Amino acid sequence: MKKNIYTLFFSLILSTYSLSSIASLLISPTRLVLDERSRSANVILMNTSTEIQSYRLDWKELKALPEGGYRELTQQELLSSPILSRMARLSPKQVTLIPGESQTVKVSARKQRNLLDGEYRSHLQFTALPKVNINTSNPTNTNIKVNVLLSYSIPVIYRVGQFQYGNKINNVSLRHDKKNNKATIKIDLQKQGDYSLSGNIQAFWKPENSTQETRVGILNGFNFHHELDNTVANVVWEDFKLAPGTLRVVYEGKQEFTGTKLSDYNLVITPQMIRSINN
Missing domain, CATH: 2.60.40.10 (Immunoglobulins)
Structure with missing residues (x-):
């Protein structure tokens, strides 16, 4: 017992x-x-x-x-x-x-x-x-x-010493794997502080003329260490079906950063971008 x-x-x-x-x-x-x-x-x-x-x-x-x-x-x-x-x-x-x-x-x-x-x-x-x-x-x-x-x-x-931290998502881009019908969301991050960060990166998709947002990918436990000025994160988008709309990426803190939105980025998908991604 x-x-x-x-x-x-x-x-x-x-x-x-x-x-x-x-x-x-x-x-x-x-x-x-x-x-x-x-x-x-x-x-x-x-x-x-x-x-x-x-x-x-x-x-x-x-x-x-x-x-x-x-x-x-x-x-x-x-x-x-x-x-x-x-x-x-x-x-x-x-x-x-x-x-x-x-x-x-x-x-x-x-x-x-x-x-x-x-x-x-x-x-x-x-x-x-x-x-x-x-x-x-x-x-x-x-x-x-x-x-x-x-x-x-x-x-x-x-x-x-004094704890100062921060980061910024500079760019978000997509790479399409037609064979496996997956997309990789590439996220470029820039440091804005002297200390490391830890959190989860989530990606959400909202079609044009819709109010409903769906999570399409997540990367848990992503660490942005203090010695880096820039880093790259890659999130897999399963069941990729892209249409005009908005892809929102957010880096949310965990552990000592729990409850903190560290950075976010909105990528508006246009028909022209879709043709470029699918080609």
């Missing part, structure tokens, strides 16, 4: 956060933000497999790319980039979980003396430790099978 109550309690906790999983590890939340008033936060891990799993926790230094995704910082960039890991603490640094078991990992930041205002970020990486299987049925057989390492990382941010 106690196990059932605990499972229900854990499920309620997870329902309030964004989730992600690597193979058999459930991670919540998938983004942490610390500041001078709240210098610590927790990440909840849960083993959703039927086997005992072990994971190593460490830091990875990544730079966001304008077209999406990340790359590792170069050695030169490591010297000048605002990295959080230099002043961050993890407890514990390795976990072993039986099936269905959860573990809370505490992440904290220790503010350094004379630390400049700004945003500091590193990525917390969870790496599944391999299981080594040795064939013991034949003593002379020394073949060893090592499982492939799986890893996943989440951004951890520490903000110092």
Whole structure:
């Protein structure tokens, strides 16, 4: 009975956060933000497999790319980039979980003396430790099978000083995939602040001479990191049937930005544009 109550309690906790999983590890939340008033936060891990799993926790230094995704910082960039890991603490640094078991990992930041205002970020990486299987049925057989390492990382941010943020959608365009009857909504965003943003991008379609608007696409958990001046988001429009009307794109905040409209853009579709898109 106690196990059932605990499972229900854990499920309620997870329902309030964004989730992600690597193979058999459930991670919540998938983004942490610390500041001078709240210098610590927790990440909840849960083993959703039927086997005992072990994971190593460490830091990875990544730079966001304008077209999406990340790359590792170069050695030169490591010297000048605002990295959080230099002043961050993890407890514990390795976990072993039986099936269905959860573990809370505490992440904290220790503010350094004379630390400049700004945003500091590193990525917390969870790496599944391999299981080594040795064939013991034949003593002379020394073949060893090592499982492939799986890893996943989440951004951890520490903000110092006055928090100023903003962004603007500069342009929205469409690319039509006739073979699959899909369209990609390309959204060009420009930074208007010194801090990163996180939210969901939604696209809504309203035909001409209609008051009814329909959501045609969504991109959840889109991060606009502080080192980028410009970035691009792509939202898939399923069941593409374009006609004259208005395509509205809105970037709505989540987590610390919940309830905030970060930016929006209206694209009026004309018959001439339709002919150009379909050609």
